[in-house]
Amino acid sequence: MIFRWKHCLVLSIFFAIAFSLSVGFSQVLSAPNPSNIYVWEIPTWMPKPIIPTDNPMTAEKVELGRHLFYEKRLSVNNKFSCASCHIQALAFTDGKPLAVGATGEQHPRNSMSLANIAYNSVLTWAHPGMKKLEAQALVPMFGEHPVEMGLSGKEQEILKMLQEDKNYQKLFAVAFGRGDSNINLKNLTQALASFQRSLISVNSSYDKYRYGKDKNAISASAKRGETLFNSERLECFHCHGGLNFSDSVKHERSAFEEIAFHNTGLYNIDGKGGYPGNNTGIYEITKKPDDMGKFKAPTLRNIDLTAPYMHDGSIATLEEVIDHYAAGGRTITNGKFSGVGSQNPLKSNFVSGFKLSPQEKHDLIEFLKSLTDEEFVTNSAFSDPNIAVN
Template identity: 65%
Template structure:
């Protein structure tokens, strides 16, 4: 989910979409809802995510997507899959500061968690135009800047071996019944998107405490941490609120989609608000000075499993992340990234700094740990089917 420069990404997506004849009107009758209704693994208090009309959820499609998600033959080396950067045990992150592609090229951004990605109205760290999981799937597979799966120019070769594999031949045909040639890039990305939408996480100890009334589901320290988190002094809840602990959210109960990007004062390398290239936030796209350093707020669900933090993985621990916000922005005293982040002119008004005791930091961390959903990271339905 690291994203390349906009002009390259959109030009590439457009060329692929045109080459495969992508259109909502191409959806088949089977693909438009003839299959049995999909059963979401959601508690009663959780609204369903929004699903594109031309790619309805079905169990068979999700299962096909799961196989493809863990399929290393979709990479140029035959040893790298989507799951290489999105590991279930780490809430579908990889534990690295920045992602590393199939050719060992380091990317500029951290691999984002896929937990509850179906509720994300925008995808990746800093691309307000990337709103479709179906389109986004093209980038890691075929993108060149940076190389992830490295399959650009290998589209026909990839479809060829998928068609010749008896298992995939049967699975594609079962999902896209009315198509004469169901094995194609369009259907592959539909299946991948469907599997990703199925990755829902709403069974943390905090969920059981807050929504199911299990008083002892979290510790007294976590309860104190919740109060700190929701206090006006710390401001955490303003950006990390709602069911997904993020202020970019969409689901069936919302009248409108909420999208937000923020500069948290992580850098100020020139004293004028600068962030290091290529990680300049959505300014890369909008070309507006005030958008320098503005990135999407990730979910805090399973946050204890997804270190290191921030868009570039430059904050190692939860304690370090709290220290960053406590100071109202990060100060880097020397080197090429030196600067006083708290003085960044483009910094969000929510990042004002606060006073906090060591014991309160411990409480806040206890609360953040209570957002870990052990069922999510061990759910067999989300695991590698090839093992």
């Protein structure tokens, strides 16, 4: 599932599909057995995510969702799954500048990491209204602009496939109750959302150092990098702070829901702050001139594994990302996107530029690399149930 914006009208159609397929089934849905309450395997310093009351976590739903996440038959060509764009070894990204759907169509946005997606107050790169994983799941499955899974018009076909599969009969039964009526689109999206919420990453070297009190868990260079990261001189922490290194976050200890979008001076194609027409940020939704080029600041957890960077994958390395922010915005000298990003009038005040010595740049990168959670990207509980993680 690729987390990016789609037209609100299309979403409305999807919600109508989901509702129509689930009407009449609500009476037979089995409530989770109290003994099946999900146990979060997270340290005490990390708060629990906020879970929708209409989709409580259970181990059975998570396991069903895991199978569905890796299920290639949930695509128009039976060759593509959610995991095609969200690969565990890459912290559930795909390593491509721009994602490619089941039909080979290239998308305008980069595949976002799913690490700690349960803590996100808003989903996708630039859609202020997309807040529930259950609703978002409909977009990659049935969206047509661009095509991702390519299932538009095939709702009954995929349900029939699941209803006839003996393994899915069993998995749906233990998660939602027996009977074909419980193998429906609503329960499918609830299971997918449950699996995604289980993708918790809190065991990096930095976590062991900062919260586990292991003074030797990260290098002296990374410690210096942490100081730089949290300094007013660089101002990184304003948009990438807190437990999840993002300023769009919610959890059980939150005083309020944090949602933020930023223009980082990545483009300035008309001298007035303009971004490429297919990637204008939340302006595409709000149509407010000041929202041009505003995108969500993603988590920096596992950032060393999720290259290339930015919403359009247009920056290849961490070194280049730092150069971009050090310059206070990117300068593109030629081509249709040429412009001086540091002069973008809509740019965030936090992207003001700074100077780093070679050693300081190295230290900052070492800190960012310390956010890698090796256990997360090898955890068999998150892997394809039919293929062991190497």
